[in-house]
Amino acid sequence: MTPNEAYAALNLLHSVMQIPRRCTAHHEKLQPFHKSFIDYVSDASRSDFFANMDHEAQNLKTECAFRILQKAPDGVDCGDISYEFRYGTVACGPGTGDDISLTWPIEDEEAGWGIDKVTRLTMYKLAFGVVAERFSAGDPTFQSEFCVRLLTRRFFEHTSFSHFLLHEPVFDNSRRREFMKHGILKKMPLEAVDIPTISRLVALQFRHLPSTMAHKTVGVSTILNSLKLSFHRLERTNLPDPWKSSCNHIRAGVWGAGMDQDWKTDFEMDGLLRCTFCYERFERQLRNWKTHSPQYTAVVLFTFTGNCCVEFRFIDPNDGISEWTYWFWCYLEWEERKKYGSIV
Incomplete structure (x- = not known):
C-alpha cells in the first residue's frame, strides 16, 4: 500500500484515530483515541469487518x-x-x-x-x-x-531460546522421514560428539516399551533383547524408576507404579533446571556408548553456527525394555560437519 492509498483509507477516521503526519509516520504510531473503537472493529457481529x-x-x-x-x-x-x-x-x-x-x-x-x-x-x-x-x-x-x-x-x-524451538518440530516422527529425505537431518557416529562442547541444557524422553516393541527398536539386536527378556523375566513394576526424589525439574507425560512410562523432561548442569543426578547419568550413558559402540548412529541437525542438535536414542542394555532418547546441542567444526554430509 502506497502512502497515498494509506492516507486515503484513513481520511474519514480522524475523529476516532490519532493519525500521524506523513513526514513523521515512521516515528509515531497509528492508534485509536479510545479502545472501544478497536473493540467495535474486532467484533464481526457489530462492524461486519472480519469474521x-x-x-x-x-x-x-x-x-x-x-x-x-x-x-x-x-x-x-x-x-x-x-x-x-x-x-x-x-x-x-x-x-x-x-x-x-x-x-x-x-x-x-x-x-x-x-x-x-x-x-x-x-x-x-x-x-x-x-x-x-x-x-x-x-x-x-x-x-x-x-x-x-x-x-x-x-x-x-x-540464543539458548532458539536452540529448543528447533529440536521438537524437526525430530518429530511425523516429519522425520521427510527431513531425512531432504538432507535436513543426517546420521553420524557417536564418536563424532565432542562431549566438552555439549551445551548445558538437555532434553530427555524416557519410555518403558512393551516387549513386542523392544524387539523392533534400533540399536540393540533382537537376539540380545530376547535373551535379556527371557533371562530376567522383567515386569514393568520391577523396573527401577529413573526419576529420583532429588529431581526438581518438571516432567510431563505418563508414569506411575504398574503403568507404562512415557514422559519428557529438560534439565541442565546448572541454572534453573539444575539436576546433577540426571546430567551426570546422561554423560555417563553417552561416554559408555561412545567407548563401547563408537559407530553407533545418532541423528543430527546441522546448523551454520556449528552448534548441532543431536538425537541420541537407545534401548537400555541392562533391561532390554527402557528406551532413552536425549536431545542435546554440541559444537562441530566445519570440516567435521562436511564429513557427515552437512552443507552448512
Whole structure:
C-alpha cells in the first residue's frame, strides 16, 4: 500500500484515530483515541469487518514475512548495523536486500542516506522472527523445508531460546522421514560428539516399551533383547524408576507404579533446571556408548553456527525394555560437519 492509498483509507477516521503526519509516520504510531473503537472493529457481529480478526492479522503477517524472505534468499548485508534480535543474531548478507520492496519511502534528513537499508534489515529481522515464533508454536504453515533451512542456515549465532524451538518440530516422527529425505537431518557416529562442547541444557524422553516393541527398536539386536527378556523375566513394576526424589525439574507425560512410562523432561548442569543426578547419568550413558559402540548412529541437525542438535536414542542394555532418547546441542567444526554430509 502506497502512502497515498494509506492516507486515503484513513481520511474519514480522524475523529476516532490519532493519525500521524506523513513526514513523521515512521516515528509515531497509528492508534485509536479510545479502545472501544478497536473493540467495535474486532467484533464481526457489530462492524461486519472480519469474521476472525486475529486470524486475518496472522495470515497477513505470514504473507508479508514469506514475501520479504523470498526477496532476500541470501540474507541482507547492511554494513555495520546490529543483526541481533530475540532468537539470536542473523548472518550478514551477501545479498543486498534491495529487492525488498519499500512502497513507503522515508524522507528524513536527520536519518541520513542509510535509512532505507535500516528499514529493509528491520523488515528482514521481523520476518525472520515471525518464522521462528510460528515454527516454535507448531504452526504447520511454518513446519516446512524452507523454514527449517532458513532457521539452520541464516543464523550467525543462536540464543539458548532458539536452540529448543528447533529440536521438537524437526525430530518429530511425523516429519522425520521427510527431513531425512531432504538432507535436513543426517546420521553420524557417536564418536563424532565432542562431549566438552555439549551445551548445558538437555532434553530427555524416557519410555518403558512393551516387549513386542523392544524387539523392533534400533540399536540393540533382537537376539540380545530376547535373551535379556527371557533371562530376567522383567515386569514393568520391577523396573527401577529413573526419576529420583532429588529431581526438581518438571516432567510431563505418563508414569506411575504398574503403568507404562512415557514422559519428557529438560534439565541442565546448572541454572534453573539444575539436576546433577540426571546430567551426570546422561554423560555417563553417552561416554559408555561412545567407548563401547563408537559407530553407533545418532541423528543430527546441522546448523551454520556449528552448534548441532543431536538425537541420541537407545534401548537400555541392562533391561532390554527402557528406551532413552536425549536431545542435546554440541559444537562441530566445519570440516567435521562436511564429513557427515552437512552443507552448512
